[in-house]
Amino acid sequence: MSEQAFTASDGPREEESAPAKIAHAALRGAIAAMAMTGMRTFTQSSGLLEEAPPRSIIRQKTHGLIRVVPRAKRSAAIELMHWAYGAVGGAGFGLLPEKVRMRGWSGPLYGLVTWLGFELGLAPALGLSQSRRLRPMDRLMLAADHLLYGLVLSETRRRPRE
Numbered sequence: 001m002s003e004q005a006f007t008a009s010d011g012p013r014e015e016e017s018a019p020a021k022i023a024h025a026a027l028r029g030a031i032a033a034m035a036m037t038g039m040r041t042f043t044q045s046s047g048l049l050e051e052a053p054p055r056s057i058i059r060q061k062t063h064g065l066i067r068v069v070p071r072a073k074r075s076a077a078i079e080l081m082h083w084a085y086g087a088v089g090g091a092g093f094g095l096l097p098e099k100v101r102m103r104g105w106s107g108p109l110y111g112l113v114t115w116l117g118f119e120l121g122l123a124p125a126l127g128l129s130q131s132r133r134l135r136p137m138d139r140l141m142l143a144a145d146h147l148l149y150g151l152v153l154s155e156t157r158r159r160p161r162e
Contacts, residue, residue, distance in 0.1 A: 021094050022094040022095060023091075024094065025090045025091055025093050025094025025095075025153070026088070026090045026091040026094065027087070028090050028152065028153050029086045029088070029089045029091065029153055030084070030086050031086075031152060032111075032148070032150070032151075032152035032153040033082050033083045033086025033087070033089075033149065034083060034086075035149065035152045036082075036146075036148060037079055037083075039145045039148055040052045040141075040145055043141040043144075048137055048138075048141050049137070049138055050135065050138055051130070052082075053118060053128075054078050054079070054081060054082040054085070055078055056128055056129070056130060057126065058078055058081075060127075060128055060129065061128070066078070089149075090153055093106075093153050096110075101154070101155065104154070106154055107151055107153045107154020107155075108147050108150040108151050110150045110153065110154070111146040111147050111151070112143065112147060114146055114149070114150075115142055115143055115146035118142075119131070119139065
């Protein structure tokens with residue numbers, strides 16, 4: 001018996017192929033990164049977050065490469081890079097076994113693991129200044145926006161049963 005999924009327009013249909021699932025997860029990852037952008041705009045504007053990781057990575061590690069982008073477009077370019085990174089993370093989530101992905105906790109946990117990977121691995125490896133300072137509020141805000149990423153990334157709706 002093949003698994004079926006339901007759509008509003010055509011009723012039952014055959015289950016998506018693996019590449020289609022991964023592409024769908026990548027799209028959700030990009031959208032989740034967009035949601036993070038909104039949360040980070042708030043946390044930075046309210047003084048709860050000093051600097052978002054995408055901007056700090058570009059500022060500290062690209063050796064001026066961002067200067068090829070016109071000054072007025074740099075923030076947009078940094079966001080596009082973050083959204084692309086979010087899409088790659090979403091594709092990674094899509095590669096997890098379906099039994100894991102469909103659990104309510106899997107997306108938020110994936111978001112937290114992604115954040116911990118940055119905090120404990122990527123930031124120190126890149127030598128980012130944030131990794132050398134105690135920043136409890138920044139870390140709390142980044143953990144929260146990665147929880148949001150995971151929540152948006154995960155499938156939180158109930159699926160129809162056969």
